[in-house]
Amino acid sequence: MLLSEMKEKQTATVVRVGGNGALRRRILEMGILKGTRIYVEKYAPLKDPVELIVKGYHVSLRVEEAAQITVENVTS
Numbered sequence: 001m002l003l004s005e006m007k008e009k010q011t012a013t014v015v016r017v018g019g020n021g022a023l024r025r026r027i028l029e030m031g032i033l034k035g036t037r038i039y040v041e042k043y044a045p046l047k048d049p050v051e052l053i054v055k056g057y058h059v060s061l062r063v064e065e066a067a068q069i070t071v072e073n074v075t076s
Contacts, residue, residue: 001074003038004050004066011039012071019068031055032069 006012014036017027031054032038039053049060 001071002067003040003052003061003069003071004063006040006071006074008040008042010074010076011037012074013037014069015072016070017068018070019065023065023068027061027065027069030059031057032059038071 001012003012003014014032014034016034017024017032019027036054041051041053041058043050048063050063050066052059052061
């Protein structure tokens with residue numbers, strides 16, 4: 001499942017960070033690495049961006065950026 005497909009208040013584990021170049025490096029530098037737990041806090045009113053909690057920090061990603069991240073073990 002892609003991170004962009006998750007609903008609010010769900011938790012998942014990162015399986016793969018896709019993309020290339022600067023975008024991929026930026027995502028990895030934010031702490032979104034393979035095996036990291038991610039909690040979807042909320043979506044903005046127009047569904048873009050999405051606010052995530054990663055390692056205790058609040059991170060906002062555009063939905064198109066979140067679509068580059070594959071997750072598994074999604075729980076509510």
